[in-house]
Amino acid sequence: MEEDQHQIRHAYLEEYEGASLVASQAYQCLEVIYPPGLWPSVQKMISDAAQLKGGGELLIAITHEGISGLVVYHAPNSYKSEHLPHSWASLTILAVLPQYRRRGIGSKLIQTCLNIAKTDKTEVFGVLLNVQMTAAKTVFEGKGFVKNGYSRMISGQKHDQYCLTL
Incomplete structure (x- = not known):
């Protein structure tokens, strides 16, 4: 695998801690x-989510050097969020190591989640974004997500809800 090639796949149990x-x-x-x-x-909340303590499916981007990024996908009706409707598919963590950013890895991880959501027959995919995360906002908006007016303060930070009708 070349350095810039990142395979996206479900993580193995022994990869959870590394993720x-x-x-x-x-x-x-x-x-x-x-x-x-x-x-x-x-x-701790980030670490717990990446280890699936709140449920979900852990998908990783991996190179010959190891894990370069990850996302936690939640199928519709599988995640009890107080911020997103239960009938929506969603993701809770999207992370790419700094040295691998701006290479399309986050976009590929999101697209993989969208593909899974379509097979799960969900109608809407939702995500909460910290307003400070402008790069992530750009990626989600580029995929067609729109801010729907719902905002919440979480851990002292404003988060906006974005959704995409599939």
């Missing part, structure tokens, strides 16, 4: 936006 570390590293740049003392609990 959790990748998620923590990928989100580390956001530490400065959280109030002092809150980052450790946010980091």
